[in-house]
Amino acid sequence: MIRYVFLFTIVYLSFSGCRTDYDIADVAPVEFLDSEENHEHLHEHADEDTSCTHDSNAHTDGETGEEHSIDEHVEASHAGHDHASGTRNHGTQWFFNQPWAAPFIWRKLFRDSVIFLGLAVAVFFLSSRRRRKR
Amino acid sequence: MKAVFTFSLMTLRMLFRRRTLWGILLIILLALAGIASVPSFDVSNQGRFILDFGLFGIEVGALLLALGLAATLYPRDRETRTLMPLIAVPLSRWQYLLGRFLGAALIQAAALLVTCLGLMLILLFHKLPIPGDLLPATLLIIVEGWFLLSTVFFFSFFTSPPLNWPLTTMLFIVSQMSVAEFVGLLPSAPGLMRAVRMILPHADVFHIKDPIAHGFAIEPVYFLVAIFYGLCYSAFMLSLALAVFRGRDLK
Numbered sequence: 073m074i075r076y077v078f079l080f081t082i083v084y085l086s087f088s089g090c091r092t093d094y095d096i097a098d099v100a101p102v103e104f105l106d107s108e109e110n111h112e113h114l115h116e117h118a119d120e121d122t123s124c125t126h127d128s129n130a131h132t133d134g135e136t137g138e139e140h141s142i143d144e145h146v147e148a149s150h151a152g153h154d155h156a157s158g159t160r161n162h163g164t165q166w167f168f169n170q171p172w173a174a175p176f177i178w179r180k181l182f183r184d185s186v187i188f189l190g191l192a193v194a195v196f197f198l199s200s201r202r203r204r205k206r
Numbered sequence: 207m208k209a210v211f212t213f214s215l216m217t218l219r220m221l222f223r224r225r226t227l228w229g230i231l232l233i234i235l236l237a238l239a240g241i242a243s244v245p246s247f248d249v250s251n252q253g254r255f256i257l258d259f260g261l262f263g264i265e266v267g268a269l270l271l272a273l274g275l276a277a278t279l280y281p282r283d284r285e286t287r288t289l290m291p292l293i294a295v296p297l298s299r300w301q302y303l304l305g306r307f308l309g310a311a312l313i314q315a316a317a318l319l320v321t322c323l324g325l326m327l328i329l330l331f332h333k334l335p336i337p338g339d340l341l342p343a344t345l346l347i348i349v350e351g352w353f354l355l356s357t358v359f360f361f362s363f364f365t366s367p368p369l370n371w372p373l374t375t376m377l378f379i380v381s382q383m384s385v386a387e388f389v390g391l392l393p394s395a396p397g398l399m400r401a402v403r404m405i406l407p408h409a410d411v412f413h414i415k416d417p418i419a420h421g422f423a424i425e426p427v428y429f430l431v432a433i434f435y436g437l438c439y440s441a442f443m444l445s446l447a448l449a450v451f452r453g454r455d456l457k
Contacts, residue, residue, distance in 0.1 A: 171411050196300070198449075
């Protein structure tokens with residue numbers, strides 16, 4: 073009986089579903105990863121502006137004729153974009169790629185727990201039988 | 207089971223009298239006090255800093271307690287020859303192992319709860335709020351500590367205590383790694399590394415310090431799943447330890 077339990081767990085562990093790992097970025101469904109794409113870029117200027125004339129410390133905007141220092145330009149181009157607080161985005165992937173935040177792997181966790189429990193019982197009885205035989 | 211319970215109480219009393227326990231507990235509490243006195247510099251919330259590093263300190267404390275409490279139990283019993291009379295009459299080998307494990311697990315849990323109380327006092331001292339999930343987070347660390355304890359027992363049946371320390375610490379570090387990081391240790395054999403990683407535990411299941419420090423709520427069902435996972439894995443490690451112990455010739 074125990075031998076069958078042991079064989080069953082080995083076969084079960086060899087299923088492809090069991091071989092899927094816990095790296096959440098790999099196994100996450102699309103909707104879980106989608107939220108990182110939904111952010112608004114507030115500053116598009118840096119990519120669009122192609123008509124700037126630069127000197128060593130400042131440049132003049134070709135369209136508006138306004139003069140910017142390089143520091144201002146860099147600051148503006150890195151002003152980036154806005155994310156809602158507490159949501160998954162490209163800067164917080166590490167935070168949300170943890171098991172507590174990924175309910176889709178909880179079932180796998182439970183299944184693995186049952187497998188390990190089954191293995192524990194099997195090893196317990198098998199080692200007991202082996203000892204009795206000696 | 208009565209024999210196991212009695213023996214675990216004996217183990218508990220024995221470990222309570224050892225200076226190792228009190229030494230490690232003192233080190234953890236001093237480390238927590240030290241963490242709290244480090245300025246957070248640019249971190250906007252000092253409480254977040256203390257919580258994050260405090261829970262990490264408690265986790266490392268769980269490792270130290272597991273090693274300090276259990277690494278010498280079996281070797282000492284064998285050396286002092288108290289093991290033979292114990293397993294000759296009143297206890298079978300599995301009862302011996304379970305009794306020792308339960309006694310050490312209770313002491314370890316109590317010590318980790320004391321460190322949790324210490325962290326709470328530090329937060330209160332700094333007039334910072336205590337998050338509601340701090341106690342459940344400590345409970346998860348206790349379960350992780352039990353897994354480490356079962357690992358220490360497993361290694362103690364075929365290695366000496368000085369070798370047990372690095373082996374358990376190595377397993378502790380490896381179990382924190384993601385699958386991609388683990389495969390990166392030996393990129394030439396990804397299949398083998400994936401198979402090995404599948405058997406190793408996933409300690410990140412027990413880590414909820416980040417959401418607690420940032421004020422995220424965690425669903426209660428997650429705690430149950432994580433605790434169940436930790437207990438099942440500990441049972442698996444204990445069964446392996448028992449298999450090794452049963453195969454040992456004690457003469």
